[in-house]
Every structure is written in structure tokens, then in C-alpha cells.
Amino acid sequence: MLTKSDCHLSFLSDQELSDSLTITRIELFVIPALAVDSSGYRVCLRMLSNKGVGWGEFFAPESDSQIDLKQWSEPLRQFVGAFTDSASLYDSLLPAHVDGRLNELFCTAIDDLLAHTDNPTFIEGNTEETVLKNRSVAYVSIH
Template sequence: MLTNCANHLHHFTEQTPHLSVTRIELFVIPALAVDSAGHRICLRLTSSLGFGWSELFASDTEEAVDLDRWSDLLQSFIGRIPLPPLSQYQYDKTEQDGRALDLFVTAVNHALAKSAESPPYSIDHEESVLRQRSVSYVSLD
């Protein structure tokens, strides 16, 4: 398990590429497929390069996601972070903290890829739809 990784992020130099993260949102949405018992957990990142997105599926047979714990962990990434994020850390992607960190890293990579393709766009409508479908919602900024 990875602990206190965000506390070490301030040790990068000014030459290290960075990203400014201004908001992290988590949406927990019931699975829509008839044969899928569980939830989609979606993470949307707002950054200096635009939006990043990631998601995972949590079946009803898995341990419940602790959104309070994930919020505490992810809150530490609001601000300036080095790129690539968490490259110097090993974490288990199957554990609770590892799953949250993997969602975050995937969203950062998505923001980087999207910024190379096109200018940022507004997705206020998408946020509204996600909030309406969510059974749980967390916004960190």
C-alpha cells in the first residue's frame, strides 16, 4: 500500500514538467446493464490543460469503496503536481488506495492526451447528467 505519497510531491525541481489540478470529482453511478450488478466510479479532473477522465467498475460483491478515504487521498493532489504523476511510487492497483491512485493517474494521462489533440471544451451539460445519475458525488477543490 502507498502512504503519504502526496507529501513528497513538493520535492520536484522547477525544471520538472507539472500540471495544476484545480478540481477532482468522483461520481458513483449504478451500472446500467441488466447483467451488471455494481457501480461505475468515475473520476473527472479539472486541470490547467483541461479535463481528464477515468472510470472503473466495482461489482456489488467487492468491498465497498470508502469515498471519505478516497477524498482524503485525492485532496492532497489539488495544486501543482509533477509529471508523470506517481511515477516513482509502487502501489497495488487492487487495493482501495491503489484503485483511487490509478483512477487519478489515468485521468491525468487523459488530460495530457486531450490537450495535445484539441483546445479545452466546456462539459457543463455532461456534469449535470452525471450528477443526476449519481448515487454519490464528491467534489474536491
């Protein structure tokens, strides 16, 4: 399990959040693996914010019965909103009893997002979302 002490928000500093980080939407996608010899799924988290888009993902074997996007979406709701300093964001990390892969996805997406704050990536239209949703076997949007 990933806990607060294990989460390394390597790019996060109070200076970077001086303008506030506002997470407007979190999307979870479960996409079948593309490789012919792979049986499993890519579990992807896409975070949309005022500073751009962040991305996290992991591979889950086909036999993984722990992935329940409806159950996962409830604890992720707390991350939608404005964070004015690193402490408020850090304090929002998921408790230890929640599947640790959620914190891993979230931390990876935040690191990805803040690594590109000098050159933010904003989504033009819904092209990326449409492609991901069409390939997904499961999808949840939290906003």
C-alpha cells in the same frame, strides 16, 4: 494494490509540465451500471485542470464495500494544485496503504489528460457534471 512503481504516467514528461499542470478539481462519481444483466457500479474520477479534462473509471461489483468516497477524498486532496515537474507529481502518488484503485484512477486520468494536450478538452458549462451527478448514487467534489 497499485504502488508508485506500478503507476505508469506514460505521457508525463518535464517538457509537458514546463507550463505547470494545475489540477483545479477532482470529482468522484459512483454510477449504477446500465446494462440489464449487470449489478454493480461504475466508479469514475474526472479531473479538471488548466490543460483540459482527464477521466478514469473502473467497474465495481454491487457487493464491493470498500468504496467510501468520503474516505477516498482525503488522500486525493493532495493532487489539487500546481505541479511544475513530473517528479513533484510522481512524489504525490498515494501511499501503498490507501486503496490502490485510487492510484489507478488518478494515473488513468492523468494519462488521458496529457494524451490530449495538443487538443485540450474543456468543459462548456456544467452539462457533463450535471448529468453525472444526476445519475450518481454517490458524489464527491474536491477543490
